[in-house]
Amino acid sequence: MKVVFCIDDDPRYLLLLKVAVRSLRALQGADVSCLCVYAGQDKNVLAALENEAVPLARYTPRLSPELLPQRARRCAGCFLKLELALVPELKDDDFALYCDVDVLFYRSITELLNIRPGYMGMAREATAPFFHEHQRLDYRFRERNYTVPMPFPIWTFSSGIALFNLQRLRRRGMIEHFLAFSIQHIEIIGNFDQSLLNYFFGRRITRLPDRWNCPPYRHDCLETAHIVHFHGPKPWDKTMFPELRINCFEAMRAVWMEYLRRDELKQVERF
Ligand SMILES: [Mn+2]
Numbered sequence: 454m455k456v457v458f459c460i461d462d463d464p465r466y467l468l469l470l471k472v473a474v475r476s477l478r479a480l481q482g483a484d485v486s487c488l489c490v491y492a493g494q495d496k497n498v499l500a501a502l503e504n505e506a507v508p509l510a511r512y513t514p515r516l517s518p519e520l521l522p523q524r525a526r527r528c529a530g531c532f533l534k535l536e537l538a539l540v541p542e543l544k545d546d547d548f549a550l551y552c553d554v555d556v557l558f559y560r561s562i563t564e565l566l567n568i569r570p571g572y573m574g575m576a577r578e579a580t581a582p583f584f585h586e587h588q589r590l591d592y593r594f595r596e597r598n599y600t601v602p603m604p605f606p607i608w609t610f611s612s613g614i615a616l617f618n619l620q621r622l623r624r625r626g627m628i629e630h631f632l633a634f635s636i637q638h639i640e641i642i643g644n645f646d647q648s649l650l651n652y653f654f655g656r657r658i659t660r661l662p663d664r665w666n667c668p669p670y671r672h673d674c675l676e677t678a679h680i681v682h683f684h685g686p687k688p689w690d691k692t693m694f695p696e697l698r699i700n701c702f703e704a705m706r707a708v709w710m711e712y713l714r715r716d717e718l719k720q721v722e723r724f
Contacts, residue, residue: 454566456487457537457549458507461530462495465687465724469554472688472712474507476558479712488549490533490540510542515632522640531646534615535635538622547620552680553613555687557709560679562665565616570659573617575610576666578647580685580697585643590652594633601634604655612647613682614666674701681705689724 456477460466470489477485489502490510502509514536518529525532534551543549550566568574590601622628635649642648650658663671667678674681678701685697688709713721 454548454550455546457551458554459490459530459533460554462493466554467498467501468717471505472709473554473556474505475712480558480561488542510540512540516635520636525645535646537617538619538628543619549617549619551615551617555683557681559681562679565665568616570616570618572621572654572657573615574659574661575615576661576663578609578611590638592634592637594630601653609651610658611666612650613684614680669702669705670697670699672700675704689721
C-alpha cells in the first residue's frame with residue numbers, strides 16, 4: 454500500500470513533507486512505497502521532490518481552485534486527497550494511506566498498512582465537534598436527484614490520516630457521486646475537505662485507533678503515538694494556538710526538528 458501525500462505551493466508544506474517522508478523511511482525502510490500528488494507548476498517544488506526522491510503524481514483536480522470558495526483556496530492542496538481514487542498513478546492500487554504533510558512517523562505503521570476498511574478509515578478529531586444545521590443535503594448527478602441524510606450525531610473524523618478503499622470508491626461511480634456532492638455544497642461546508650468526507654460518508658467511515666493520528670497536545674502522545682499529527686500549531690509555531698502547545702508538543706517538536714538539515718533549520722526560523 455502506498456503512503457500518499459498531497460501538497461500545494463506553500464513552501465512550509467514542502468518542508469513538512471520532507472520531514473514526513475524522512476521519518477517514514479527511517480521507520481519503514483528506504484524502499485517504503487510513497488507518492489506525492491501535486492497540482493501546481495512550481496519549479497522549486499518539483500526540484501525539491503526530485504531531490505528528496507519522492508515519486509510524483511501531477512494531477513489536475515476536478516475540484517479545481519476556481520470552484521473552491523475564496524477562503525479555501527489558500528489550502529487548495531488539502532482537497533486533492535478527495536480525488537485519490539481518480540489519480541492515474543494509483544489506478545492499480547486498491548487501498549492507499551493518505552497522510553497530511555504535517556505528520557511525523559514515530560512508531561511502525563506496518564499494522565495500519567494491513568487494515569482494509571469498507572470505505573475509509575479515519576481517527577476521531579477531538580477538537581472539532583460535529584455540528585451542522587442541515588438534516589439532509591441534496592445533490593444532482595447525471596440528471597438525477599439524490600439525498601444524503603446528515604449523519605447526526607456522530608463524532609467528527611480527522612482527515613489528517615485517511616486509509617482509503619480506492620477500489621470501493623471507484624465502484625458504481627461512488628467517487629463521481631461524492632465529487633458532485635462536494636462541488637454542489639462546497640460553499641456551505643464548514644471545515645473544508647474534512648467536512649465533505651464526514652457529511653457524505655458519515656457512518657460508513659471506519660474508526661481508526663487514536664495512535665494512528667495523534668496530536669502532540671494529547672497527554673499520552675509520547676507513549677502511544679505511531680503517527681504524530683501536528684494538528685493546530687505546526688512544529689515551528691511559538692505564538693499560535695497556545696492552548697494546544699501543551700503536553701507532548703515541545704518534545705515532538707524537538708523530534709521533528711532533528712530531521713532538518715542546517716539550511717532547513719534556518720528556513721524554519723523565518724516561518
Ligand atoms: Mn494536518
